[in-house]
Amino acid sequence: MDEAQRKKLEATTRYDPSEVEGRIFSEWMEGGYFHPEAEGTAEENFSVAIPPPNVTGALHMGHALNGSMQDALVRMNRMRGRNSLWILGTDHAGIATQSVVEKELRKEGKSRHDLGREAFVERVWEWRAEYGSRIVEQYKRLGASCDYERERFTLDEGYVKAVHRVFKKLFDKGYIYRDNYMVNWDPGSHSAISDLEVENREVEDALYSIDYPVEDSDQVLTVATVRPETMLADTAVAVNPDDERYAELVGKHCVLPLVGRRVPIIADDHVDVEFGTGALKITPGHDPNDFEIGRKHGLQEIGVIGPDGRMTSDAGEFAGLTAAEAQKAVVEALRAEGRLRAEEPYVHSVPFSHRSGERIEPLISLQWFCRMDELARPAIEVVERDEVNITPPQWKRVYLDWMEEIRPWCISRQLWWGHRIPVWYCDACQETIVAEAAPERCGTCGGELRQEEDVLDTWFSSAIWPFATLGWPDDTPELRAFYPTSFLTTAREILFLWVARMIMTGLEFPGAVPFRDVYVHSVIQARDGRRMSKSLGTGIDPLEEIDVHGADALRFGLLAMSSTQDVRFSDAKVEQGRDLANKLWNASRLILLNAAAVEPAPRPTCVEDRWILSRLERTIASVTEKLETYDFAHAVQEAYSFFWRDLCDWYLEIVKPRLYDGEEEVSATLLYALERVLGLLHPTMPFVSEEIWSYHPAQRGHLAVHAFPAADESLFDDAAEADVEGGIGLTQRLRAWRDLAGVPAGATLPAVIDGVEPPGFVSRLSRFEFDGVGAEPVASIGPVRVLDSDQLDGAAVAERLEKRREELRAEVERGERKLGNEGFVAKAPVEVVEEERGKLERYRNELAELS
């Protein structure tokens, strides 16, 4: 510490994160600490792949929490000397990014179709060049020690190569195929989306009952539906095979009202006898269940609603109407024909697009699919065998259940922004070519080729993130040094969407699990318990919290509030973090400005020294263990409590006289403790710990690459802990007695010791002189006999005394009752009974003294 530093330390009584954080971060970057060489093996090294945020994204609390946890472990391992890589990058986020740019175009009065595909995609790249680094910069504000030199993007050149390789391989294995199939059509993004991008919401609709006349009879079959407009595409009516009411109708036909088409009456056990009339209209073209039934029975598939959400020409007179308009018109027409039997309100759950928010239109369309069964099997096994460990453990079951039920994945999207599917068609000879790189001409007939228009689901590329970012499919040094990665932290909502798929592709391609541990972190809710969401306006901006309280405060707060359950955002916890940073700063000022010039080392000379060293080392052991097991909430709270309570409230107060005296032993011990506390806290509070470290006499380089403390068990000392904790307890009782007896805060009271001498600090911290003479004892607190003096108010003392007697009587009564219970004495463990006896005796003795 030079003179300028000393002056600054003396003058700065308040830690100011805004002055520190930018400067410290630049120093880290200049040091190149976050950019490890690709050396060694994945076994020796430590690596984490960040869940890539959307390139359109802004840092939200989920990122901030997840980032704080990853950074804590990455920093801890880096400090331990392991070659540590935290790979960072962004996801091209097909629909989200395309929408942002389309919105921009709309402001200019244009659509993407005005530009054409090529120009539009060019435009999205421009957008990305301008705005795509926002979230990366925000991770820097958080202090995340990612390797910013190895930043990746899911559409960059090498990544495209990896995606094509995966597509080709899966196609060659027969997993990827093209089919006309029922998909979730999102009219908002004009694309198919996967099951996982659909959310069901409760909606109040009307349930219509419609009479379908049975051919050559005066009977009618009444069907119930919430979507009467789809009756135009009905190709059957189904009843349950066991339903006796309709047994003789099966095999006959109905005649569709309005349409006039003959449709068969079929039997299928999907039909619920109890529901409505027990007759179900079958619309294979517009309902997922009906689609399955239709395929099973070989029914015709008619589509009356098009991709634009409007009725097609097959809808006859209703063609051109939107589905909603058609619904009204069809209902009116049915009413007019007297076919509408009933209409009643009906609440049911309806699929909506998670992407655009619009109601999903189930449609049959030509899409690319990936069969999942073969990929899922090994991914199930590695989790069953705990080769991939999921914490908290209840998520293992959830993962396995979902994987057992996995269905084909619709991987094509009707978008322009994304990985264009590497498939080419020859119109001349109808050949389909799947290739990793664009072929020149058709290999069969030499004809012109036309590339598939669709792009891949964004999650298709995210699924290979842990190895594609390391250079796969090439055999790169990075891949050898950092794959498999060490662990993954994630929000539970992407357990299926992303985590499961990474495990599947990891096993299929590099041939090893992508990570050994998956930690599913808690969800931080808004202050009022609702979800944090942009649309609800309930989001809390982490950047604002960083601006106001500092990154360390936010990191501490988020970790502290993130127990395994879901938890509401707590300003108090962030403020607790802010206060801790300030307390660290000020306690460090006390030590650094007063310590003698000595080497930091444990140099205990008395019981208090042995006590604090024991507590320090035990805290290091415990906090470390909690960090390693992803118990971040308890880790930070325990570090807080050791530092604030034990070190500041007690030890620093105890040793101040020795410190001011320039005593070398206590200086060495304090500098040692400070060095270790800074190291211990650095993974969770990197900025303030790094800043303070720059003033520490042992500082030879940055704390970010200084050794993380390993607990020194030789300093554990049960006897010293017991002695000092006894002294602390006595001090607290003495202080409480003074307060309740109305003694002025500054007064020193005379007393004598009758019994075991307490540790030396008790007298000073409680402001009692233990060598008082002459006066009568008026109170007894442990071994301390308080002597009468003119600073005491007799009435208050008497009142205090009586209160204590009351407490003791209650304690004695409690003890007697417990020990009088024969069952307790006979069945409880001996040590528990002995402890009770000891306590009872102490309370009886004290009560006797006071009477």
Next chain:
RNA sequence: GGGCGCGUAGCUCAGUGGGAGAGCGCUCGCUUCACACGCGAGAGGUCGCUGGUUCGAAACCAGCCGUGCCCACCA
């Protein structure tokens, strides 16, 4: 319909069988030479309800009530 959580001090949350805890808030006292983002001392909980297991339950079991999330093709 199935699954997983949660209900502990005014608030947000710890606490998995032996005397109810933390942070914030509140009350009282401290301009004590690191820190008022501070120091000291307090007040404040029939641990959702009802049964059960146990010498002993906030904790274990059952049921109920309340609440949140995930999954699911009953029109």
